[in-house]
Amino acid sequence: MWRALIWGVGVLTIAATGAQAATPLDGRWLVDLSTQPGKPYVKAMDLVLADDGSVSGSFYDSTIEAGRWKTARGRTCVSFRTTDGKGPYHTAACLIGDEVQGQTWAEHRNFLFNWNAKRSAE
Secondary structure, three states: HHHHHHHHHHHHHHHHHHOOOOOOOOHHHHHHHHOOOOOOOEEEEEEEOOOOOEEEEEEOEEEEEEEEEEEEOOOOEEEEEEEEOOOEEEEEEEEEEEEEEEEEHHHOOOEEEEEEEEOOOO
């Protein structure tokens, strides 16, 4: 009986570690980058969160070059790097309810931008 139980736990563990990450952060988001009320400026963010903790996809028409995600302390967050060809953009964002709240830092452009995103209907 113990062997069957141990074997069952081992199979369950293997199945769980081999599964693709299922997180509500996966998918397409529409990021509100507006700087003035009444003048919408929205860009897409596509996130693919892998079970090894890596992030791929795109943000602001740029490929995510490197990224990580984690669920801890009651929230799921991502951090990743993109580039405009002149320097890196570092982005960090967390799922808060059904929205994403994030910020992007571009040291070479001397700016930090806070933004919000909603899931795309597409």
